[in-house]
Amino acid sequence: MPSEDLHALELLGRVAYGRLATSMRALPILAVARHIVADGRVVLRMHEGLGYHDACDGTVVAYGADNYNTAPSESDDELWSVQFTGPAQIVHPTPGQRERFGTAPAVVNGEPFAPAYLSVVPHFVTVHTTGFHAHPGLPRKSADPQHSVI
Numbered sequence: 001m002p003s004e005d006l007h008a009l010e011l012l013g014r015v016a017y018g019r020l021a022t023s024m025r026a027l028p029i030l031a032v033a034r035h036i037v038a039d040g041r042v043v044l045r046m047h048e049g050l051g052y053h054d055a056c057d058g059t060v061v062a063y064g065a066d067n068y069n070t071a072p073s074e075s076d077d078e079l080w081s082v083q084f085t086g087p088a089q090i091v092h093p094t095p096g097q098r099e100r101f102g103t104a105p106a107v108v109n110g111e112p113f114a115p116a117y118l119s120v121v122p123h124f125v126t127v128h129t130t131g132f133h134a135h136p137g138l139p140r141k142s143a144d145p146q147h148s149v150i
Contacts, residue, residue: 001040004125004127005122005125007127008082008084008122008125008126008127009037009040009042009122011065011067011080011082011127012035012037012042012065012082013036013037014067015065015066015067016034016035016102017032017033017034017035017065018032018033018035018063018064018065018066019031019032019033019063019064019065020032020033020044020046020052020056020061020062020063020118021061021062021063021064022052022055022056022059022061022062022088023055024051024052024055025055029052029055031046031050031052033045033046033063033118034046034101034102035063035065036097036100036101038093038097038100040121040122041119041120041121041122042063042084042119042120042122043091043093043097043117043118043119043120044063044088044117044118044119044120045101045104045115045116045117046115046116046117046118047105047108047109047113047114047115047116048114048115048116049108049109049111049114050108050109052116053090053116053117053118054090056088056118057088057089057090057118058087058088058089059087059088060085060086060087060088061085061086061087061088061118061120062083062084062085063083063084063085063086063120063122064081064082064083064084065081065082066079066080066081066082067079067080067081068081078129078130078131079129079130080127080128080129080130081127081128082125082126082127083125083126083128084120084122084123084124084125084126085122085123085124086120086121086122086123086124087120087121087123088118088119088120089118089119090116090117090118090119091117091118091119092117093117101115
């Protein structure tokens with residue numbers, strides 16, 4: 001795997017959620033998914049009740065994630081986004097992978113959450129970065145949520 005792709009997977013490992021893009025019944029959809037990186041693949045956890053996993057199984061999808069909702073830290077002084085396309089398939093993660101996903105939501109759209117998992121092999125990987133110091137006016141999150149800096 002090229003070093004750029006490895007860097008993209010390392011960045012994905014820093015955030016928990018991203019957005020899956022595909023089509024369903026000939027219409028485009030964009031869905032939030034929880035992800036982990038495992039063995040050079042990105043494994044997604046979604047709500048089974050929406051049927052998005054069935055629409056993606058055996059097709060090429062796009063997936064993206066970023067750190068735009070968090071102010072960069074001293075060790076990560078830039079904003080970044082990762083996007084890739086690749087084939088998706090329904091999988092049954094190992095117990096260790098399921099544990100890495102952490103706690104699942106209780107409900108989605110008012111119905112009990114039922115997990116469905118997809119594995120996506122990244123192809124055509126792109127990483128975009130923006131130096132944080134290039135935007136000194138970017139607001140930072142406050143440690144106290146009632147006193148956010150805007």
